[in-house]
Amino acid sequence: MITIGLFYGSTTGNTEESAMAIAQALRTVQGVAVDIHEISTKTVGAIVNYDRLIFGVPTWDVGELQSDWDMVLLKLQSLNFTGKMLALFGHGDSIGYPDTYQDAIGILGTACLEQGADLVGWWAADGYKFDESQALMEGMFMGLALDDNETEKAADRIQAWVEQLIVEFALLTLEDA
Ligand SMILES: Cc1cc2nc3c(=O)[nH]c(=O)nc-3n(C[C@H](O)[C@H](O)[C@H](O)COP(=O)(O)O)c2cc1C
Numbered sequence: 001m002i003t004i005g006l007f008y009g010s011t012t013g014n015t016e017e018s019a020m021a022i023a024q025a026l027r028t029v030q031g032v033a034v035d036i037h038e039i040s041t042k043t044v045g046a047i048v049n050y051d052r053l054i055f056g057v058p059t060w061d062v063g064e065l066q067s068d069w070d071m072v073l074l075k076l077q078s079l080n081f082t083g084k085m086l087a088l089f090g091h092g093d094s095i096g097y098p099d100t101y102q103d104a105i106g107i108l109g110t111a112c113l114e115q116g117a118d119l120v121g122w123w124a125a126d127g128y129k130f131d132e133s134q135a136l137m138e139g140m141f142m143g144l145a146l147d148d149n150e151t152e153k154a155a156d157r158i159q160a161w162v163e164q165l166i167v168e169f170a171l172l173t174l175e176d177a
Contacts, residue, residue: 002032002171005047007039008056009068014091015056018146018158022054022089025162029171044072052169053084053117055143057108058091063100063134065107073111081112087121087165088112088143094130095149102145106134109142119143120168121161 006023010016016038023034035050037043047053058066065073090105113119122140125133128147135141144161146154166172 002052002169003050004032004034004052004054004169005050006034006036006054006056007043007047008036009039009066010056010058010091011060011066014146014148015058015066015089018089018091018154019056021155021158022056022162025159026165026171029166032171039068039072041072041075044075047076047079051085052171053081053086054121054165055086055088055108055112056090057088057104059097059100059102059104062097063103065104069104069108076108077111077115079115081118082116084117085120085169086112086117087169088119089121089146089161090135090143091146091148093148094128098129098131101128101130101133101135102141103134105141105143105145106136109135121165123161 008015008019023036026034057069060066088105088109090102092102094101121143123144125141
C-alpha cells in the first residue's frame, strides 16, 4: 500500500473542494490510500508519515501564502524532504491579481525544494493569461494552477493532473501498467 498525504489550506473553500476531487480521483487507484488534512500547527507533524505528498495552497494577500500555510512555513523549513515525492496545486485569480498570480505555489515549492523534495506534477503555463508569477520556472508552473475565472476547466485539469501524478508518483505496479 502506498500512502498519500494531501494537506491543504483554504480560506473560502475553493482549494478544499479541489482537494476532495483530487483525493477522490486518486482513491480509484488500487493499492493507494489517501488521507486529507487541513494544514495547521496540529497537523503539520503528520507530513513525515506519508510515502507521497500533495500540498494545496491558494494565494492570498497579494502574493502571499494562505494564512494556515503561512503559520506552518517555519516548521516546514525544518523538515527533511530528501527524496520525498511531492506535488503542489494552487488556486488563484489571474484577472484580479495578474502580477502575483499563483505566487503561493512558488513560495511553497521553493521552500520544499530547499528541503530536498522531489517536486513532481509540474504544469504547463500555456493558455493561462497573467503577467508575473513566482510559481513559474522555465515556462512551467511548479504545480497545477486552478483559476477562479476558469472554473469550467477545473474538472478536466484535475483529471489530467491526477493521471500525470499516477505516472510520476509511480503508483501503478508493472503488473497494472
Ligand atoms: C484579498 C485577496 C487577495 C488575493 N490575492 C491573490 C494573489 O495575489 N494572487 C492570486 O493568484 N490570487 C489571489 N487571490 C485569489 C484567491 O487565491 C482565490 O480566490 C482562491 O480561489 C481562494 O482559494 P480558497 O477559497 O481555497 O481560499 C486573492 C483573493 C483575495 C480575496
